[in-house]
Amino acid sequence: MSGQAIEKLQIEGIAESWLKPDSESSGKLLYRPALLIEYTVNFRSLRAGLNHSEEQSESGWLPESDLAMDWDSHTENLDDISRLSPHPDPNIGYVRGNYHTTRADIEEFVSELLQKLVRTERLSVYFNPVFGLFSAPGDPLEGFLARVADAALGRIEPELKRLRNRFELQLEQVREAQAAKGTLTEVLNLESFISNKLHFFESENRLAGMFSTLAGAVFGSAEARNKEDTYPPEEAELREDLDRIEQEASEALRALYDEYLALANEYDTFEIGVQPDNIQIMRRILLWVPVEQTSVENSAT
Numbered sequence: 001m002s003g004q005a006i007e008k009l010q011i012e013g014i015a016e017s018w019l020k021p022d023s024e025s026s027g028k029l030l031y032r033p034a035l036l037i038e039y040t041v042n043f044r045s046l047r048a049g050l051n052h053s054e055e056q057s058e059s060g061w062l063p064e065s066d067l068a069m070d071w072d073s074h075t076e077n078l079d080d081i082s083r084l085s086p087h088p089d090p091n092i093g094y095v096r097g098n099y100h101t102t103r104a105d106i107e108e109f110v111s112e113l114l115q116k117l118v119r120t121e122r123l124s125v126y127f128n129p130v131f132g133l134f135s136a137p138g139d140p141l142e143g144f145l146a147r148v149a150d151a152a153l154g155r156i157e158p159e160l161k162r163l164r165n166r167f168e169l170q171l172e173q174v175r176e177a178q179a180a181k182g183t184l185t186e187v188l189n190l191e192s193f194i195s196n197k198l199h200f201f202e203s204e205n206r207l208a209g210m211f212s213t214l215a216g217a218v219f220g221s222a223e224a225r226n227k228e229d230t231y232p233p234e235e236a237e238l239r240e241d242l243d244r245i246e247q248e249a250s251e252a253l254r255a256l257y258d259e260y261l262a263l264a265n266e267y268d269t270f271e272i273g274v275q276p277d278n279i280q281i282m283r284r285i286l287l288w289v290p291v292e293q294t295s296v297e298n299s300a301t
Helices: 103-120 141-183 190-212 233-264 293-300
Strands: 015-019 029-045 050-061 093-095 123-128 268-272 279-292
Touching (some): 029 268, 123 141, 141 190, 190 233
Antiparallel strands (some): 123 268
């Protein structure tokens, strides 16, 4: 099953490289021929506004006789190019096989690889259909969703402002009604006057806390209403009005926050394929890969 270096396959016009043995390899090693193709693939999408190029490589075992090239028969991971050597290890022989690949065969194998890449090669990016946002290649989902959240906040900010104006106006209307009610009272009660002012002040602060940040939409006012707040009997109507305004404001803000969350977490995966013209072959290499002799013998039986 093995021969010496003089018996190995040679293909005119095709560069050769030898893969350095893995330090964990055990047993006798033999060089098995493979084809390594290095290429550049360009992903383009007008919709995503993307023009992105990547250098990639594909390798597969060289077929014997007239068998077709199997580009799914991947060899070792060749991301570490430091393992490639221009010279063989003199202590490693070569697999003896019926290899008679020519330069024309190599071009046919490359053509088959291009067809495979057109069918299967895809670049995936994240896409938000509401705002038409796309992530950059390799961006983490968390970073993309942060951009979407900023866009969602910009979308709801006008509504947030409108709600704040609405409930501040309601509070002012209650204040005016209370003031008008006070002018009709013959005897001005200083204690009631101070209590009235204090409750309005506290309610204003709670509303301001709700609308100061979007988080107020979820957690309510920064300073929650004290359940032990006491109102004199003559302020029962005031308490009812203030409670109603704050409750309606809280419900409106929660609904707005739910809308914000839906917008901020909306994303799909957008895939970009390639055409043959988007793939440029850089190098064709006859690659000699050291494999254990026992694995060669097992594959032959």
